[in-house]
Amino acid sequence: MSTNDRRRFMTKVGALTGALLAVSMVSGMGSAFAEDFPTAKVNTTKLAVTDKTVKVGILHSATGTMAISETGSIQAEKLAIAQINEMGGVLGRKIEIIQEDGASDWPTFAEKSKKLLENDKVAAVFGCWTSASRKAALPVFEKDNGLLFYPTFYEGLEQSKNVFYTGQEATQQILAGLDWIAKEKKAKTFYLIGSDYIWPRTSMKIARKHIEQHLGGKVVGEEYIALGDTQFGSVINKIKLKKPDIIYAAVVGGSNVAWFKQLNAAGLNSSKQTMLTISVTEDEVLGIGGENLAGFYSAMKYFQTLKNPNNEKFVADFKKMWGPKAVIGDVTQAAYLGPWLWKAAVERAGSFDVDKAVVALPGYELKTAPEGYVKVDPNHHLWSKLRIGKWRADGQADVVYESELIKPDPFPKGYQ
Amino acid sequence: MKTLSDKLLGGKQGVLGLALLALLIMVILPLGLDIFRLNLVGKYLTYAFVALSLVLLWGNGGILSLGQGMFFGLGGYCMAMFLKLEASDPISTKIQTTPGIPDFMDWNQLTAIPWFWEPFKSLPLTILAILIVPTIFAYIIGFAMFKRRVGGVYFAIITQAIALILSILIVGQQGFTGGVNGITDLKTMLGWDIRTDSAKYILYYVNAILLFGCIFLSRYILTSKFGMLLLAMRDKEERVRFSGYDVSDFKIFTFCVAAMISAIGGAMFTLQVGFMSPSFVGIVPSIEMVIFAAVGGRMSLIGAVYGTLLVNYGKTVFSETYPELWLFLMGGLFIAVVMFFPDGLAGIYQKHARKIPFLKRWVAEEKQKQTDAHASHGKASTTLGAEA
């Protein structure tokens, strides 16, 4: 069975289970009334749930270097929560937000997680962005039995009872994209470049194995840039010397902008060089400038330009709440899913108890997601599609490819 | 004649200060706070070690190190390495390609524990490493710089650069160090679960006791002739040199002691918080820790502890309610302390608390005794034409 066949098969199985479960949970859906669910019954673990309200936490960096990226997630989560409240809340209870600032500092994430769980007794937390912040907070969630919805696409290699991962893990984002670009561009040689930390390194490890073992291609260079470095002259020259068919990039943060600007200035624009990146969303484009990016490709599960009714409504609502200039990137959309998934988990469980909600969520299908259909896998990640977007000069992307629904595989065999 | 206890306690005023601080840390805070808040205080108190080291180094020695975070980090990493090895037993890591090694090593295709991790299988060796590794590191830096009389602003900038290099190295060598994520998911120490509430209480007190130990150690140093020389060097380095002292030796020693104290703080941080990350090694935390010392009063050991608690308390409160305002406040604090309160809280205390009559009398009595001692020693001498 080839990879693709396997994937298709899995999709069918998933859809089937999802459908079965959906029948059994009709009672939990719709507008619930609080009196149908007495507090004593739905909250046996002393969470901050009253007859009228339930508290949840939002934990992202509002300050510091990561505020650039995390602001979108905060906005999306607030939008989702506002919409849920408008529909009557969760089990008839309005959601109250306690927002904490992780301040781009990983220990602070751990501290604030503790505060949210131990002091505020929130029923769920939507938060974290970088892997480092999640890694710092994770032991707290496991010890205090909290519930975290984590929005960022990330390296995988993790699966916790207390976390749902609403972004893609590495194989979901990498494999299909490489398959597509290798076929589309008849590419044989690849140059891998990323920032120097775990997500790019793990991603490049998976990419290299896939290129060498499944695509029959060759990796002609692998390069890591110190976080925050903005000088790319030498790296670009190395690339020019190797003349790869494809540059496969995972550069993040301030370096990202410098990378694209200098690449263009050195004559390596999209007319001469194909590049597929896994680290550029609409959020980053603001800083990079569309003209520097035009013609390059990104592999993401979501682009703002996706054409489906869910997304059109989502984009409209988002702009209504946060202003017409707001842009929506992959992570922002994934963050938007968090509160909706939590609502579903609680309502399927008929309880705010973390233990019950956690068991109830796998198998759930969210059909109203802006990215289209998603489904929660027993491994706490989402089934999702991969899309390739080709950037336009105006900072939006045209989706040029859409994969099948991909099963999440945080511990991919053969890629470790 | 000063006895040892006098030296450590620092006279009546010192006893009063220590007693108040001990009351606060050992009794009031544990009784008044739930375990979550107390654990936070415990974490802050680990920073107090660094602030303490800066009082020695910067306040008294005039040597501003903008790289104390690296010693804090080194101590913390040593402890984290031990705990990580213990947490990575083959059973709990059976999902890995190579079970029995830390998870991040497995992700980075390492198949065996690197040699420099080996000593951290043993707790005694780990404790030794916590004390020795940062100290040796400080000795090398100190030797190279102070023997060549690098000081002042240069020293500050070079320590900063070294801190930066170390953090880039730690981030870059993630197979050996855990990279930017740091070393996380630490669980037990010799089988004892460090994440339980009771463990937190115990660690809090261990931390507090160690902190007082370091205060005593620092106070001993400062009240000895060494301390006087430190002050003397800060103000008139040439004079000290021409009084027959090898100034660089004294500076190296102080730098080493400061490194060791910071490292103890780092190790206690790892134990109480449950992880260590390179974000402590870099520039920003190193400078922030200077402000803890500055707010408390750069000359005052006890002030450093209060300063640390106060700034961190402020940070927690403000970042919970007005995260936007926090940076303004922190920045303002830097400026205000430097411009208006160069002696920090301790300075304000000296200025105002001394006017409280009962304290005034108490201190005066002591001073009088000292003067009497001098006067009784020799014959009264003829006074001379001094206009002062």
Added chain:
Amino acid sequence: MSNTDFILAIEDLTVSFDGFKAVDKLNLYVDKNELRVVIGPNGAGKTTVLDLICGKTKSTSGSIKFKNKELTKLAEHEIVRAGVGRKFQTPSIYENLTVYQNLEVSYPRGRSVWGSLLFKRSDDVMTQVYKVAEEILLKDFLDMEAALLSHGQKQWLEIGMLLMQEPELLMLDEPVAGMSAKERDQTAELLNRICQNRSVIVIEHDMEFVKKIAHKVTVLHQGKILAEGSMDKVQADEKVIEVYLGH
């Protein structure tokens, strides 16, 4: 060079800063228990000579022997420990310490890191402090912060700090600068007392003061010795007169 009875023997000493020779092939000999005054116009190299002896400036060539021990290769603190004390032009004392502490810090014991950590204020230390304090007329100011002393008293304090070390050679750079007439007299007496069991080199401009203390005077000009001998002899020297009065 052979051994000599001189306490200090400087031979062919040269130092140049970017080509400018501040001291040029200087030869200077100081006897035991001698009080030598070095005079000369501004820029003659007087202070530089003291800097060279005490190791603050490293020589370009030549030798400095103190009790037949070569000093040019030693570090400052080693020179001090060999028995050379140096007072700076502007009073260099520890303003934040008391007079007592200033003197005690200068006591030549506990000079290593560990020594200073274990240093005890024993009776012999105190005795020495009181003795010196009496000598420099600061006995009643022991508990005063040094910053509060008058300018003249600060000069004395620094001399006292040197005396604590019992140096065999004491070098004083303009010790009476900024002193009142009365203080100058007291200082002259002090110097005459202390040179009874040690050698002293003094740099001074005040000729009245020089006359009161000098055993022998050396006149420096452009890094070289212009004249040497008793005060009267030097004052009568025509070259000296020209340097001071000419141009």
Added chain:
Amino acid sequence: MFGYSMAEIGNIMVMQGFAGLSMFSVLLLMALGLAIIFGQMGVINMAHGEFMTIGAYTTVMLSKLAVAYGFVNYYFIFAIIVAFVLAFAIGYLVEFTLIRHLYKRPLDTLLATWGLSLVMQQIFRSSFGAKEVSAELPEWLLGSFQPTPDIDIPINGVFVMGLAAVVTFGVFLFMFRSQWGLRVRATVQNRVMAGAVGINTKKVDRVTFALGCGIAGVAGAAFTTIASTGPTTGTLYIVDSFMVVVFGGAASLFGTIASAFGIAQAQSILQFFMTSSMGKVATLLTIVGILMMRPEGLFASKVRK
């Protein structure tokens, strides 16, 4: 050789040489303002990076105006001038309110300016938002120019290089050919004497500080062509700037130039042969190593005190 033709290697060497020069001019622009302030006044300005950010935001704002009113092709030169004036004015103000009280305490100045940098970062964030923004660049600054088909020389690199040359030349004219420069140098050498002969040393300090800040503003404006602008952009540059100044020997402008050149060449060559992040570490280690052997920096002359 290594499977590449001589022509290819030749081309790469040309471009690599240019990459080194381009990094040199970036480092020089970064460090020049700092070198003036540190070298001439002994003041450590930790907020130097934020003054660069002022220049960058000025350019971004003006580019928005330029897009709206259709003068994209000309605004950039104008932006550089405005960036200078603005950073100069703010620097002048900072000297007046803060720095002048701390001249005798260099380490305290360091802490106070660090505090200032935090405040400035938050001001940027509150007024321009947390996200990174980019200036709309005029056509003539984009792309590359090709002496031969296989060699690309980035135009923005050439521009930064030219600007660095102009600014450096300007600084030299100012310091060594103008009345003001004479006063600045006199004040550095002997403050009391300078005051005695009628130089208003306080004003000299203020102008010197402001000038350093102004040059930082120009640097910030120039860097919008190669990187983006965010509230914390300045922190990316500060350590590099200090390394250049310290390595060069603080008191000497020539030293700053030489050190920027040396560091840039070392880093660009090392980054070519090693991975980028290891190249950076190797460069920094070399600098620290040399500084330990020669703490006064490369070009500080031995002076008689």
